Amino acid sequence: MPRISRVMTPPHLASRRPSGLRRLVRPALIAGALAVLVAWSADQCKVSLAELAQGAVRGVEVLGFFFPPDWSAMSELLGPALITVLLAAVATPLGVALSLLFGLAAARNLAPAWLRTPARMLIGLERALPEIIILLLLVAALGVGPFPGVIALAIGSIGMLGKLLADAIEEIDARVLESVETVGATRWQVIRHAVIPEVLPSFLANAIFRFEVNIRASVLLGAVGAGGIGFELSKAMSLLEYERAMMAVLVTLALVFGAERISDALRRRVLDGGKLQ
Amino acid sequence: MSTAAVATSASSLPYTPPSRLFRRRMGIFAALALFLAVAGAALKFEPWLLITDFHYLVRLAGEMLPPRIELLWTKPSLYSSVAETIAMAVLGTLAGASIAFGLALFAAGNTTPHPFVRTFVRFGFGAERATPNFVVLLVLLIAVGFGPFAGVLALTIGSIGMFGKLFADAIEQVDPAPIEAINTVGATRWQVIRYAILPQVLPSVVANGFYAFDVNLRAAIALGVYGGGGLGFELQLAMKVLRYQDVLALILLIVVLVTLMERVSDFLRRRILGSTAAL
Numbered sequence: 001m002p003r004i005s006r007v008m009t010p011p012h013l014a015s016r017r018p019s020g021l022r023r024l025v026r027p028a029l030i031a032g033a034l035a036v037l038v039a040w041s042a043d044q045c046k047v048s049l050a051e052l053a054q055g056a057v058r059g060v061e062v063l064g065f066f067f068p069p070d071w072s073a074m075s076e077l078l079g080p081a082l083i084t085v086l087l088a089a090v091a092t093p094l095g096v097a098l099s100l101l102f103g104l105a106a107a108r109n110l111a112p113a114w115l116r117t118p119a120r121m122l123i124g125l126e127r128a129l130p131e132i133i134i135l136l137l138l139v140a141a142l143g144v145g146p147f148p149g150v151i152a153l154a155i156g157s158i159g160m161l162g163k164l165l166a167d168a169i170e171e172i173d174a175r176v177l178e179s180v181e182t183v184g185a186t187r188w189q190v191i192r193h194a195v196i197p198e199v200l201p202s203f204l205a206n207a208i209f210r211f212e213v214n215i216r217a218s219v220l221l222g223a224v225g226a227g228g229i230g231f232e233l234s235k236a237m238s239l240l241e242y243e244r245a246m247m248a249v250l251v252t253l254a255l256v257f258g259a260e261r262i263s264d265a266l267r268r269r270v271l272d273g274g275k276l277q
Numbered sequence: 278m279s280t281a282a283v284a285t286s287a288s289s290l291p292y293t294p295p296s297r298l299f300r301r302r303m304g305i306f307a308a309l310a311l312f313l314a315v316a317g318a319a320l321k322f323e324p325w326l327l328i329t330d331f332h333y334l335v336r337l338a339g340e341m342l343p344p345r346i347e348l349l350w351t352k353p354s355l356y357s358s359v360a361e362t363i364a365m366a367v368l369g370t371l372a373g374a375s376i377a378f379g380l381a382l383f384a385a386g387n388t389t390p391h392p393f394v395r396t397f398v399r400f401g402f403g404a405e406r407a408t409p410n411f412v413v414l415l416v417l418l419i420a421v422g423f424g425p426f427a428g429v430l431a432l433t434i435g436s437i438g439m440f441g442k443l444f445a446d447a448i449e450q451v452d453p454a455p456i457e458a459i460n461t462v463g464a465t466r467w468q469v470i471r472y473a474i475l476p477q478v479l480p481s482v483v484a485n486g487f488y489a490f491d492v493n494l495r496a497a498i499a500l501g502v503y504g505g506g507g508l509g510f511e512l513q514l515a516m517k518v519l520r521y522q523d524v525l526a527l528i529l530l531i532v533v534l535v536t537l538m539e540r541v542s543d544f545l546r547r548r549i550l551g552s553t554a555a556l
Contacts, residue, residue, distance in 0.1 A: 030549070034371070037367055037371075038367070038368065038371060040364065041363075041364035041365075041367040041368045042364075042368060043364075044357075044360050044361050044363075044364035044425070045361060045364050045365055045368060045425040045426055045428070045429050045506075046424065046425065046426055047368065047426055047429060048426075051421060051426065052421075052430075054421075055417075055420045055421035055430075056420075058419075058420045058421070059416070059417070059420035059421075062416060062419045062420050063416065066416075082319075083320065086316045086319060086320050087320065089312070089316050090313060090316050090317055090320060090322055093309060093313060124536060125532055127535075128495075128531065128532040128535035128536050128539075129528065129531065129532060129535075130495045130496070130498050130499040130509075131499075132499045132502050132509075133498075133499075133502075133512065133528060133531070136502070136512075136513070136516055137337065137524075140337055140516065140521075141330075141333045141334045141336070141337035142326065142330055142333055142334070145321075146320045146321060146322050147322060147323060147326050150320070150322055151327070216409055219409050220409050220410075220411055220499070223411060223503070224502070230409075233412065233415075234415070237415050245415075249408065249412055252407070252408070252409065252412070253404060253407045253408060256406075256407035256408075256409075257403070257407050260403075260406075260407070
């Protein structure tokens, strides 16, 4: 009898209904594990509620220093803001080109093992490293300036775009590639006529999204020496010119908001266009 | 045989001028190239530096090799830095997710008390997402001082914008049928949330939580560089005193840590969501 009822339950419902005991034990286990994790983490980070309460009071006080923003600094900050945008704008196409190479080299259905393994490893390595570390290394070698900033951002794009591209290529229906191969296409022709058209819309959409990410990152990198609005911001902070810093924050907000809007609109166009073709 | 057929048909095609699509694409490429040239000039971005200054990169690589792996056993404080970094990411993610979920209920069209509240909270999420994490950290460093606690708070605040938007979108996309069903039997607003909405969004909350943990782990390292404690701070210290062999060892440690934690969070996510639904 129970056997029959199990057969009668649709499989997707059966898997959702564990037996009574399990239904109680599992959430309890998860909650317990979470509690232990939180307690350990709080201990590691020396979290203290007293300090939080104190910090909140001081934080409000500190925030007071930032107001009103120094509107007169706005005109001085527009130049650095443009530099931040240009850094991202130059770095993104470079990063896209690099990711294209890495993505093609890392796809299982295109690249031989001797090429694929190191390419995947480099992509993984890059993904694991925050851009800031790459920039610190480049600054240590090449000095401060826009050059290391652009290179750091371009390299920083490889991890995300390269991986997404390689994964997208691997998901291409094998029959599409085979049909081009059977008529005698070379590997390059397969890439040009079967792979690129399949992955182009999503790759472009990702690249546009990466531009948005790069704008944020270029603000961040600016603070450690790539120049631009991030540099102005951290300079104002260390000179204790908080009202000027607030202005820099507002300019940054406007930049990032604008970039998000533009990138959203462009992405939608690219993806819709891809569907129509 | 089929190859030959294709070849003949291709050669017998009459000449066609470049299609509009092709010309448009070439136009886009040309515009992009022109823009790159102008922007590069405006930035004083000099690509040839990569060749002329290449020996500096080689020299740095030389100074970094071999990595001082001994650090792993000669410097036990490294392990507390690793623990600190992981703990920062864990706390930042959990605290950020909890706060964001509460706010998301106000930001989702179907649970918000008033459309105006929805717009307001959503605007707050947007503003937070637009604020770089390190700006938040800079303010917090003044408020609570250097160290991992400031890092945790920065990550918490930094997670709210992203989580809040994702959660609110997930809540807005729930199937309204269960909500109506338990509304008709007289459920309170809280009961609707608990029994009709939460079960539907839980998988996406969990999946996003694990994703955010991966993001926050990297952010925890990056914030450390600005004074947030943990591995990033160690790395920045080693860099300041030009101990590049230590730097490389730390970088390797970071790569191993991030990769490992990604595997762990992937595994756990699959364990937890596997029984709920294939997301």
